[in-house]
Amino acid sequence: MHATTRRTLLAASAAVLLLPLTACGGGDGGSAGAADDKYKLVQNGVITAGTQAEQPPFAVTDASGNPSGFAVDLMNEAAKRLDVKVQYKTTNLQGILAGLSAGQYDIGVAGVGATPERARQVSFTVPYYWGFTAVLTEKGAAQRELADFDGKRVGVVSGSVQEAFVTQRMPKSRLVKFKDQTALISQLLSGGINGMVVGGADADEYVEKQPVRIAVERDSLQGSAFPLRKNGDPALLRDLDAQLDAMIKDGTYVRLYKKYFKDPIAVDLLKERPELASRIKGTDLAPTEG
Structure with missing residues (x-):
């Protein structure tokens, strides 16, 4: 079933960098000692987060070299409320997932299906x-x-949820894998591939800034969430979810959502985060019926 076109922001790339950035939690530096023992982390007292450099609107590197975007804003706000710091390391999608499995990161902060x-x-x-x-x-x-x-060449980022989409929904196309969306869009514009499959928010930005069009839209089969180490601290997972719910209740989530998106919030997300329904009722963020 076709999704309603949504218009927002751009691409995903992958230069592995360490950004000397920390998002400070709530109080002053004197509170750090209390936070040191709060969770079992890769670095004591600091959440080590794998992120991406060019995956708007979820995670990008801004003009000052700092991570920004919807996922980053949510993570920084949650960390502030939990009184912990976040140190970001920039990689690609596969690097985030591999780094979590290898115990290099505590969390992935990006648009991860x-x-x-x-x-x-x-x-x-x-x-x-x-x-x-x-x-x-x-x-x-x-x-x-x-x-x-x-029979056409269709490009995806290797290991992305879009790769599975092409395999399942476009089985007669010729799947071509790329390490990041920078290579992907370059090949589309040069004629190396006939189509590229990306998330809707990424597609919206390409349409605004490149001579491309959305040929086909389909509803996503899963939402984007923060991935954490499988053997990490379950208290961190629980507390992050609690803070996301708190941001929904006090209006912070909607404020940040409107900063990056213009589209109604998906019905599927309201099923996962039911408190959102009351926050957006009667607004232009409420999904349309039918």
Whole structure:
């Protein structure tokens, strides 16, 4: 079933960097000692977070070299409320998941689809976002249905949920894998591939800034959530979910959502975070019926 087109922000890349940034928790430096023993972390008293450099609107590196975006804002606010610090390390999607499995990170802060396959390797919070999947083509391309890509070269980021989408929903297309979305969009614009499959928020930004169009949209099969180490501290997972719910109740979540998105909040997300329904009732963020 086609999703309603949603318009927002851009791409996903992967230069592995260590950003000397910490998002400070609530009080002054004197509170750090109390936070040191709060959770079992990779670094005592500091949440080590794997993030991405170019995955708007969820995680990007801003002009000052600091992580920003919807997922980053949510994480920083939660950390502030929990009185802990966050240190970000920039990598790609596969690096986030591999780093969690290897015990290098405590959490992934990006738009990470909470798939059943990934849930066998990492733990997930309850989803904080639910979007859609888009197939992009150059503006003049004729494709308008998934079947129109039969025999065509369709690009995805390797290991992404979109790779599984192409395998399951576009089995007669020719799947081409790339390490990041920078390579993906470059190949689409140069004619190396006939289509590229990305998340809806990423697709929206490409449409605004590149000569491309959304050829096909489909509802996402899962939401985006924060992944944590499978053998990490369950208290951290519990407390993050509690803080996300608290942000919904006090209006912080809606404020941050509106900073990055213009579209109604998905019905599927309201099922996962039911408190949201009362917060957006009667507003332009409420999903339309039918």
